[in-house]
Amino acid sequence: MHIDLLACTALYCNVSTYIKGVGTILTDQLITLFEEIVGKENVQTSSVHRLAYSYDATAQFQAMPDAVLSPRNTKEVSEIVRLCQSKKIPIVPRGSGTNLAAGTVPSSGGIVLLFKHMNSILELDEENLTVTVQPGVITKDLIEYVEQFDLFYPPDPSSMKISTIGGNINENSGGLRGLKYGVTRDYVCGLEVVLANGDIIRTGGKLAKDVAGYDLTSLFVGSEGTLGIITEAILSLIPRPVYKETMLAFYDSLEQAAETVSSIIANKIIPATLEFMDQATLEVIEEFAKIGLPTDVEAVLLIEQDGKEESVKREMEQIEQICRENYARNVSVAKDEKEAEELKTARRAALSALARKTPTTILEDATVPRSKIAEMVRAIRRIATKYNVTICTFGHAGDGNLHPTCLTDVRNMEEIERVEQAFAEIFQAAIELGGTITGEHGVGEMKAPYLEWKLGKEGIEVMKKIKDALDPTHIFNPGKVFAKSAKKRVVVSGGSDSTRAKDPSGI
Template identity: 80%
Template sequence: MKAIKLSSKILSLFKRIVGEENVQISLAQRLAYSYDATAMYQSMPEAVVSPRNTKEVVEIVRLCNSQKIPIVPRGSGTNLAAGTVPTFGGIVLLFKNMNRILELDEENLTLTVQPGVITKDLIEHVEKFGLFYPPDPSSMKISTIGGNINENSGGLRGLKYGVTRDYVSGLEVVLPNGDVVRTGGKLAKDVAGYDLTSLFVGSEGTLGIVTEATLSLVPLPEYKETMIAYYDSLEHAAETVSQIIASKIIPTTLEFMDQATIEVVEDFAKIGLPTDVEAILLIEQDGPQSIVQQEMQQMEKICQQNRARKVILASNQEEAEELRTARRAALSALARKSPTTILEDATVPRSKIAEMVREIGKIASKYNVKICTFGHAGDGNLHPTCLTDARNHDEMERVEQAFAEIFQVSIELGGTITGEHGVGEMKAPYLEWKLGREGIEVMKKIKDSIDPYHLFNPGKIFAKSTKKRVVVESDTNSHTAKDQARV
């Protein structure tokens, strides 16, 4: 697909639809939306268009369809897989004007919102009514619910409560031909036909544009406790995670940081984290007070049985929030240390966490790059984060080789190339490693049937070519792949 230059006539038509003030075309305005939170990916849109309602979205889509203009729907741009970069130009569809909470239905425990609502604002709004929206991506202070839906975002509470898809009960979606489809609704059960709601959630804006969402809520937990455990051994921390789950306790939060991450976070937050330990586990539980206290005691005992150097229970909510903030600040803390920070995510079975972290360390040494690892230990979702400099082309090539090997090892351990960041443009060349050629073909047929001209977020998920597998060295010298890659 070639980038299309928008004529003054087309720009005038956009202005007629949304108002002149909602069409941004200056160089500075377009530059601001030429990239997202992913390092190294940038492409200029021809215009940034901000609709005010679904009717205007429909008109925009029909105009773009008639002129074959690419559309990239965008929230706050916190995407970490180059999912909102306008790779082929066209327009960025910005939802800053569609940011209203439309209805809180306490009888059905649902919330209906527009896509531009900030995630944290949504969470705080429902908590005023004693209700709870569990998905809590680390970017929730600035990310939008529309972006969360497109990426099927997770968060620290994902182990116990699941991810965004688990709370989307209905959608209003504009299709590439301008048709509007409504899926699901305020329903506890609905098996009428294909599950179109789940199809659109996590589709990264490649199949439809979400203009309204109905979200399921749960009662706000009455009580919460937080503790932190320090380990001199990575394996002991990983074994703790496995034993907690095996004991049939599902904590709200079970987070992990390796030593390299701990050092950076402590330098940033200065809350007294020991920098000489090999791993830290942040553990939280919520629910009825008596049950929470009982389960926290059990988990503390499991930590101690697995040789935790020290286990500290937060004495109050302020201390607990300080610990949570330190974990959420991991990326910000790491970003201060180098010109370029590349945050990835790969998921493995919980039982493979220690092995995966060790492999990440070996890969970092092999390619002589700096990688810190933290993540959601409870669900096996790790975030290897590389501190580098995009201006150093030789190092950047080694970084890409390192991540390719990390993705491959993750798959070989029974995992996947992404647990919550999505595929976007960055991971598209690796998707076939996980899904196989047949899986990619099924996805392409769905895309072609809904968006035959590939105007919705083109260049994402489907790569022009798949990366070759790297040769992974092991003690047994056995290789699952024989192709030497230069990625």
């Protein structure tokens, strides 16, 4: 496939900026109708509230919604959708705003839909090993809740302390345990979804097997809020592992650490966690967490295995030997559960720690086959040097999912252009190595210009037909996944008065 780097970088430059929400002008009559559905206290149109939901965790993207609505149940969501569909008002479903691909930025204005009231764990079914939840449940709260019953919900994105299950499902989130246990899709067995016409459907259920018709559950998982509004989910659980050990391996060479990852997998060992951090990331994490990490090494692997004690000990001994065979300077096993948790917490804090160093932190997400980790790490270093930008690399090395993270300053436009060119080449390198432009952050608006590199024109057309079938008026999260042909650089503006106007039709 021919990849036009200049064209895609130009389009990326155009979307990597502040964008004013210019989609829908809500009338007083429409505001009143929304208030009748969810209650006046759950409709916010002030500049302060709109500004608070004009951005997510993605650098350089911002757009004002016209209103922020907080429904209390599925029926209210359905009524909101019916009204929005009749007036072609965009709807952007939002959890905690931790998205890193501008996936929850309301770039076409319209309604931001919050699920702060729909945040209950509805049922734990220990016989069927399932839990039924609303979309606003915080991921870590769910994990800790089921652990009380010696059950385990494995998906653990780094944002799990604040991210929601609804957001995880829409993005098909991964996490540190993805290598052994898979990603969110592997644990979603049923959904309740509001369609674009307001109809409510249920997919899947508490079933070990179900091949009745198309797999609609999997279609909605990872759809980034573009096909329907998820209002309830049935998630599968597994027995909680009874034992685990955590290990750190230190390297004087990035490549040696990457080769170790490939060697562990080649020896048919699948750790629960196999994380990679380079020196720049280590220095910042140690400054932030102060847990005694060495800062004079080029890379560290954080490795954890869980299961039955005998097998865990045996496999960790094998892993230690593999690390030393690949020239690890030192291998250290966490002495207790407290130390192990400190190490994992420090890794999860990587983005927060890096974000303290410069005005702008751009965290990216590229995935390659496990066997290509070393080549991808070398490519990232070469590209960073070529464009004279600072890129720290960490990530879920065991499943090939790396997070090259650039420390920069959005006010320096010349540097930002070099950053964007560097990331374009990083995505290209991932594709050439048989990888993808995103392993867990999603496409959103930011990566839409690159999606064709992965899927081809034919793949994009298939996706557009699915979108047209389920959301013919394109009210669900417009501007995401599919690249627009033209973008315009403008800044956020507008106050509460700008969201309201008189419509001669009455609504």
